[in-house]
Amino acid sequence: DAGITQSPRHKVTETGTPVTLRCHQTENHRYMYWYRQDPGHGLRLIHYSYGVKDTDKGEVSDGYSVSRSKTEDFLLTLESATSSQTSVYFCAISAGTVGYEQYFGPGTRLTVT
């Protein structure tokens, strides 16, 4: 299995509080991604990174920000959590683009009350 960990694995927070999810990899892969999984929608891309300090928005980026200060860590922040951000969040990594698959972490289940 690819060396990807996510922390925390479960979190319950209140509306309006900031939340940071961490993705850590030991594969030294250049590309990292954050997805959210919701019933009926599959997985949708929130943000991605193509190098240290290089990030861009995905399909559902509103209300989220990211940072990547080291190759191995990709942080997802919800500045002010809302109930609509209750979801399961997955981090993925890839060694390249064309011809490369993504490897997924175990996920973080976030509940916003």
Added chain:
Amino acid sequence: AQSVTQPDIHITVSEGASLELRCNYSYGATPYLFWYVQSPGQGLQLLLKYFSGDTLVQGIKGFEAEFKRSQSSFNLRKPSVHWSDAAEYFCAVADGGYNKLIFGAGTRLAVHP
């Protein structure tokens, strides 16, 4: 816009029966296609991928998929299903230069003994 459609939300098969999960994509250029499997409470595992060449691709766990450009389809098949195949299956297409994935909504497979 690029999209992936999995027409079947739930499928139930008997153990030992054959399986076909449907996937249709909309993509302007040559698609790079993937099938992932997710067991309950787990992350996603890559079953197989198509980039070019042979239109019939073999994957892990006895799965195969056939790319049909004329039908914009990439259906997943298995000749004999095992109870351990019960899971959710996602089809995805890579979008753009940074290998961002667009997922279908998923098909949940139940296997009856």
